[in-house]
């Protein structure tokens with residue numbers, strides 16, 4: 200990490216090109232597009248730096264994290280490119296900074312982001328709207344399972360300000376997600392469309408998975424670890440039960456070799472894998488194991504270790520690549536597969552620090 204953090208010091212990487220990090224902060228510089236400075240993954244690089252700073256105490260990592268946090272201010276200025284992923288973006292940058300340094304500017308940024316997220320709440324449907332219309336058609340009623348990782352920003356805002364509204368919105372969204380996204384077998388929908396005027400489910404979509412009704416693996420992990428996060432913030436036992444139900448489904452579907460497909464219900468060919476899902480799942484499984492006191496603990500821990508061992512063997516630990524995790528897939532129907540994606544590295548690092556027992560909890 201030491202060499203690559205210096206090498207990519209002024210970037211906000213998403214993937215690599217010929218082994219070198221790209222830079223989303225230089226991409227689509229207008230600031231109004233969702234895939235440039237507003238890209239949902241733009242907090243992960245800062246988050247990695249804060250994890251390293253917390254572990255090593257080396258100021259170099261803090262300085263690099265602060266560079267990407269400041270760059271994200273352009274999103275607030277432009278406003279139009281933003282979406283529900285303000286949680287992914289500012290929990291790992293400004294909330295992390297505030298937790299570790301008490302920087303008042305970071306607190307202000309994080310509260311600003313939380314307010315934007317709360318403003319996306321639809322009271323009739325009890326959900327947080329995911330995306331703006333952009334090119335996708337009418338998305339006023341769309342919510343996606345990934346939002347379970349954004350709502351911890353709302354829990355943080357209530358803890359920080361004492362205003363219960365943020366937490367009320369987060370819990371209403373989580374309650375809706377428990378019934379509308381999670382299926383009885385523990386698998387999870389990616390996208391649910393609600394009636395934005397009356398509430399109620401209109402239909403579901405396969406989203407980044409294979410098809411409607413399938414089981415996009417990264418979506419399963421956003422749900423499993425996401426409900427665990429809501430349990431940690433609220434103590435509501437139904438959230439833990441839901442995280443465990445999703446975990447049981449996930450564990451039952453882990454292939455013998457520990458390599459996770461893009462979708463548990465995809466056809467056997469072409470072979471499409473997503474190592475980022477393995478890294479996120481490992482984090483969620485370790486968190487579940489951490490709150491279980493019976494011998495069942497080992498079920499979750501053993502599954503996490505199996506995923507991490509497979510990941511360790513498939514990753515590039517050399518200086519040939521700026522990324523460690525090499526075989527991520529953004530979506531089943533993405534143009535590219537088996538490429539490094541920044542959150543693969545972030546969650547691998549988070550999992551490693553969790554196993555060490557002294558990780559920095561940023562969600």
Ligand code: GLY
Nearest residue numbers: 239345407417529
């Ligand atoms: N949150 C979008 C994704 O997982 O690709």
